Amino acid sequence: MSRVICAGHVNWDVTLRVDALPEPDGEAIVESRVGAGGGSAANVASGLVGLDLSTALLGSVGDDEYGHAAVAELASKGVDCRHVVSVDHGPTTVKYIVVDAAGEVFVLGSPGVNEAFDASDLPETALAEVDHLHLTSQSPTTAAALARLANDVGTTVSFDPGRRIGDRGYSEALRLVDYVFLNDREAATALGAAAGSGDRADQDPSRNGSNGGSVGDALDETTLVLKHGPNGAEVRDGDERHVHPGYPVDAVDTTGAGDAFAAGFIAARLDGKSYERALAVANACGALTAAEPGARTQLSWRRLDELVEH
Template identity: 85%
Template structure:
């Protein structure tokens, strides 16, 4: 039995480390090029397994070299890949990740089949037996269907919708989940505000986000616990009128790719272990810090490494 099921993108990442991000019509020197498995759901699943939580992954890849390599890498880490769908009508999604000397990242994506899976590809038995379902960016219809099924199975759900929260139509799914993870840019889009500290400690929302999406998305989040990621400034939980804050850990960022996914893995693992919001934020921030301090999207997480950082 898997205690957690992660659903969403399974990709192949090609990471290019450059001396600096070029200006328009400029040029940068590629210092290294590395290929490895990626995708937000796959990254979280890998992190959870490192934190001793049996985890299954629901997603889709092409029946090609990159798809086979992505599954093999995840399986070698202990992720249950039996729910990953291999399709023959398109390629595995490849992301080109460019990282500069300060750890800043931008991503170039190529079309692929990482949203070809459907909610029906996950059996009811697997969902009922799980303690938690974590959703990442995926088809809005699939996300909503999975959230509804988890609700019926009395399985808790978290959702990290990603950078396109304002234009992908995630409103129905957001209404059904227990936790929503947002970084500062995503919170500004979803809530119509900067996701910064507010004296009243509540979920302050003006509902006037960019493109007119803040109101619709913000309303969908009214009854949801928000987990807000502030990067090097730490993170917070907003639950009804309560606010819980952790300042984070000072690290020299090498590559921020996957740091948000590692954060989610740490938070989920701590909450399933019965930890308080404060302790869960401490663990989550430690996971994000360790990942940002090393190259690549998947740092090897373990409780020993986290305890060393948290206790310091």
């Protein structure tokens, strides 16, 4: 069985469902409040386990109630949490996720220790024993160090840098990975206005902070996996372009849909599937997650098959 290590954020999410996202100086009615484990790396790890891939997690939490609950939840799903570091110098990161009736998401984050882990917290032999490393939004130094270690032992790497791709200095890490996942906003930041048109373009430095064109340059030799939400997704591999239109669902909560997408894509590619099939699986995972509340829908091949058939 293929094995994956996911590295990055392990959070505790407090999800507030509201009737509408308020305007400035406005007010919304909180219809429900739910706490559960979150964080991109943890979400992807949970999704991969549901798709029958043995998966380990590298991250960090505080030695507190939320940290213990987040790790216990993941372990109960079958995620190997032995490399999740518990630290006593700060709290587990908590994200407050506001979701409106249309499934649109607004996120508020509190400071925490979800980047307290380091590449050295992973034993040197661990990456040589797995088939794939998936990186998420984390310290640029740690991301680059992990990618280099994976390259040294021939382990493939994917990276979902998240919404801060334009200002976190990820260029070195981006040059070392095989796949980069970007949504439309992130692609516009990294690649410029042409990101959605099928042509690569470097971003004007004045629109991309100090990283500027360096992010676009770092992506030149990387396979891009672009997530277009309800409009499907595409892979850009050199001059080749592969597209899948996605699946029509009524969005309830888009939190974690991109993480589920990444889990589906990785699982399909590790199973030797084509880009077209990988995109179909990934879109199905994202659709199932968007159609249900919470960041972690229980993924399974049975549920994916049912969605595709209908």
